[in-house]
Amino acid sequence: MSVKRAKRKESVTCRAPVNIAVVKYWGKRDEELILPINSSISATLHIDHMCATTTVAASRDFTKDRIWLNGKEESFDNPRLQSVLKAIRERAADNEGNSHLTDCHLHICSKNNFPTAAGLASSAAGYACLVSALSKLFNIQGNVTDIARIGSGSACRSLDGGFVQWIMGEKDSGVDSIGEQIVDEDYWPEMRVLILVVSGKKKPVGSSQGMLRSVQTSPFLKYRAEVVVPEYMQRMLAAIKNKDFLAFAEITMKESNQLHAVCQDTYPPISYMNDTSWSIVRLVHAYNNFKGAVKMTGFGLIVPIEVSVIFGDWVEVAYTFDAGPNAALYLQEENVTEVLSFMSHFFPPGDDQDVKSFFKGLPCNTCQVSEDLLNAVSPMETKPGAVKYIIHTKPGPGAQEVSDEGASLLDENGLPKELAS
């Protein structure tokens, strides 16, 4: 009996990754259950570079349910948190092994190792982590992506690693609206991601509210969901399975552009990208044109942006933007050094920025950018400080339990080890 009790967990700590969509989720058909109007696809970024960590503890000694986010206690009455807990308890009710949790209160402590609400999918990582930890605590087997989805739609894509699709499903109950791994994180080992965190204030319109407004007002959104996305889903699934970077990158950029087109078509319109974001877009196309010209002619022709369609089918780096000004660049390992150098040439650290902490994540080497490449860009000012920092990462594993006892965010009394200062 004592052995059995020892195996029962009363505290679980998990880590969960951020994901960056390449076929975008924008628009719900059910606000309560968070059912989307189209399917979507993302890459799971490596948990070592950007992740949420969450400890959940259950105890009869706790006098009430409590939650701390990034060192600050928050209300437990958050409707989405309540919905997730309700779904967890319903599924756990079938499970006889949970008798020790009856009448317990929960303490939840979560933190991100990256800035929240900067358009870096913090809620996706956060809810994936919470659901992951709770499902371990309550001994729930099987797919819990539908529960994560109730917390934050795209969280259902952060439980698995590699490339993941969120199948929109058809049922009103949402049971078939789930995350499903396409390929794991080892399938496409050359793939890399650079996150360019762009300076700017907090986004003016949150993504939940933005997509609701789009559903209500954008003439384009329905057409996108019904006509455009189904085709892109098929092409993107094939591109990932075939490791076809050209197709992957082109659809990624077109999808990002279309998401922001829908935001612009919304009333009142929403702009998440700023002038720096647009400069990154132009630089990416200029870089691709240059590489295309080199490939086709042997020379790095000067290709003004205005005629960029000429080599527009050659792509070595792709941008994507979510509900904020930050860029995520998808590229292959061989291009990382050059693209990092190219981007940081135009967006060097500002005077108040520490060069050492400008590059984060995987090792970031830079090189001298060739004059031919710089000449291939239409005149563009360098903007020190416009990019706050760059994270170099790659597709990684999904949410996972951290077995190391020391990793718990709660102390032996169930209180946070660290509080916000």
Add this chain to the structure above:
Amino acid sequence: MSVKRAKRKESVTCRAPVNIAVVKYWGKRDEELILPINSSISATLHIDHMCATTTVAASRDFTKDRIWLNGKEESFDNPRLQSVLKAIRERAADNEGNSHLTDCHLHICSKNNFPTAAGLASSAAGYACLVSALSKLFNIQGNVTDIARIGSGSACRSLDGGFVQWIMGEKDSGVDSIGEQIVDEDYWPEMRVLILVVSGKKKPVGSSQGMLRSVQTSPFLKYRAEVVVPEYMQRMLAAIKNKDFLAFAEITMKESNQLHAVCQDTYPPISYMNDTSWSIVRLVHAYNNFKGAVKMTGFGLIVPIEVSVIFGDWVEVAYTFDAGPNAALYLQEENVTEVLSFMSHFFPPGDDQDVKSFFKGLPCNTCQVSEDLLNAVSPMETKPGAVKYIIHTKPGPGAQEVSDEGASLLDENGLPKELAS
């Protein structure tokens, strides 16, 4: 005989206005004849504030055809100029009164009283003016909007005053793709227009090239032309005829947003609006929300932009953007002083700008902006110099001949009176 000869003109000077579309033209179905994929509507701005002036002269003494634009001689081989002249000569051939023009060469001199290529529809005014002057010189009667269209699509909307529609037509020849006045410039006397000329470099992608790229790559454009615009055309025609400012303003903004959404959906994407343009969009919605709140509650509630949908159906000023960062604001006379003051509060003249020349056109009075109104705007920095100047104007007459002899841009030898220094 001598009397008859005296009446024959060998030199004509015309002025033609700029127009600003409220239902947008974006995309050609025929590049050569400039046939659009959808109909469009614009207001003709008053010729006194923004216009092109063109003198055309014909003489057997001229040794060749020559053209001067804004004081600089340009090539006469411009394909669009040649197309316009060909169409003029064909139509003039039926006209017996033109025998005195046989074997003549042409001298053409044209200038704008506003900066060219700043996204202010200079080519529309220019070609409307040229066609207007040539048709007078060659005694061509009847509708010449289809000839103006061959020079620059939207030029067909600058021959008439007031509000004008460009009917897309159906025929391959383009004879039914013409400009047609909806109401004249006296029909809606309260209507005013503020042009906010935004600082920034020349647009990176010209509108002709931009719309071609959209036709080739935007999944949204066809849907817009076939489904969205026909409905907006009907609603806008009714709004103008009924002087329904609310409907007029809402469609104007949605149309502008959708044009730029299509540009964003283009590949590579095109961004004509910059951060200043977006600040103007936010200020317009904040102003409308404030006025809506005052109207409905009697108080100027503080309405953050995030919840702007609440009073989103109340509109007292509408923005529209063409292929550049400049804003055109449509509003009624009673709001001009407040809106001018509100906008110039956030976008005052820069240190290097002359306050007197900051406001142009009709008289511009400013007032103290109420604290309530300023408080209704989410925090926004003032940006001195971000707006270069503001033109206050209103709908005005169409292209017209200037009978004053002194108005000719050419001297008695057929050479420009003024050349660029």
